[in-house]
Amino acid sequence: MNMTFLDPGQFTARLDLEAASSTADWQGGAVTAWTVAASLWARIEPANFTFAETAGQMRGQLTHRIWIRAREGVAEGMRFRKGARVFTIRAIREPDETGRYLVCLCEEGAL
Template structure:
């Protein structure tokens, strides 16, 4: 993104829940892997690509997105974003214009 492009804060119109990995004891000495809500935030979702690859006779589609957030310093690998029933796995994130105002996340939509 060019430094001279101004991001309109009003474009952050999607309400998302940031989720982090969480382990819950299963009562038998092990744990169950899941997710817990960390924060609710406003974001902008931009579809990037959709790719279909034939696998074992099925044709799963991989959909990627760019998701804009206000700057966050607590993002880490393994986190995801939720919008209702839609889930977005965070694959990478960065400060797009190095001003410390926003975080741009590269995400893949995953099927629950």
């Protein structure tokens, strides 16, 4: 197994990790509120940009790999926020199975 080496200076983005909580709106639906679960340092790498046609319009989708130090409680469906930018977590993996880092595959702007 090859160990992944990252210079700690590459973790330059300060992100808020947010978790969703839904409450009933008493009209048959739910209201989703996002609360900050943690603030952490991360490394953001653009990964892919694709175009898709939605409702007759071309829409671009940008994905990123966001590296963070390993921690409990990070799950798919949570999101990172950096100011007005939102990165929804779609998949999580350990790059070298040493328990030091997590790599989150995220979509920017996705809800």
